[in-house]
Amino acid sequence: MSKPKAKSKKVQPIRPRDLLKATATPLHPFDQIHGTDTSGLVPASDLITGHENDEHVTAYYGVAPSILRALVERWLTTAPPHHITDYIFLDIGAGKGRATMLASEFPFRKVIGVELNAAMASIAQANANLWARAHKGDPTSPAVAPIQIVHEDALSFELPSTPVLVFLFHPFEAPVLRVFLRRIESAFAKRPGTLDVLYVNAEHAATFNRHPAFTLLWQGPVPMTPEDHAADLEAIAQQEEYGSTGDELCTIYRYTGRGDRG
DSSP states (O other), X not given: OOOOOOOOOOOOOOOGGGGOOOBOOSOOHHHHHHOOOOOSEEOGGGOOOSOTTGGGBOOEEOOOHHHHXXXXXXXXXXXXXXXXXXXXXXXXXXXXXXXXXXXXXXXXXXXXXXXXXXXXXXXXXXXXXXXXXXHHTOTTSOOOOOEEEXXXXXXXXXXXXXXXXXXXXXXXXHHHXXXXXXXXXXXXXXXXXXXXXXXXXXXXHHHHHTOTTEEEEEEEEEXXXXXXXXXXXXXXXXXXXXXXXXXXXXXXXXXXXXXXXX
């Protein structure tokens, strides 16, 4: 009697992100100046938590400071319905927390970083503590917004009730992004105009563009400063599948509710 054939496992296609290699160097100038730990690249394979959405997680790579600063300034030109001091800056997939520290340079009401991976959240918290101490201990340093690091799943995190500016540096793939947008809609359905999104490396901009409740305010490449581009070239040189163009495709969206695209 012949044995039944064993079922073959479905082979997942190799994606460029699967070929990324973990690196801890070179140190970005931001870390050299502030003594923080936000440099290097952590591939998705090193960010596994056992969560059901692990397959949709992308790599950690700190946003270029010049890009975040320029994008926030661009957002301010879109006539936000509320004053910046009323907004919570919400970094989804905060990683080591570079974006939270940069955002705290602006007068946001508060900065919150949400990170699923415990090790990354711990690094982000240590960075936030160091950042706060350094600014508090330097009388010549400008005031910074308070930073809170939350070790939690973005899909279960309770969205703030105040105006929110969400920051996404391509933290996850489209399946999770679609669920996250549904959570936004559920929380803000009765509060259109109180949530905006900054999306860097906007690989799934089409998901936003097809969504009837989000209005595109701006889209385009945001260039890095020469200093940031040099650091990016040095870091990306260690990755065979990626290169550095010296800019990032970015988009800005406003939650306007269904039926209002203007």
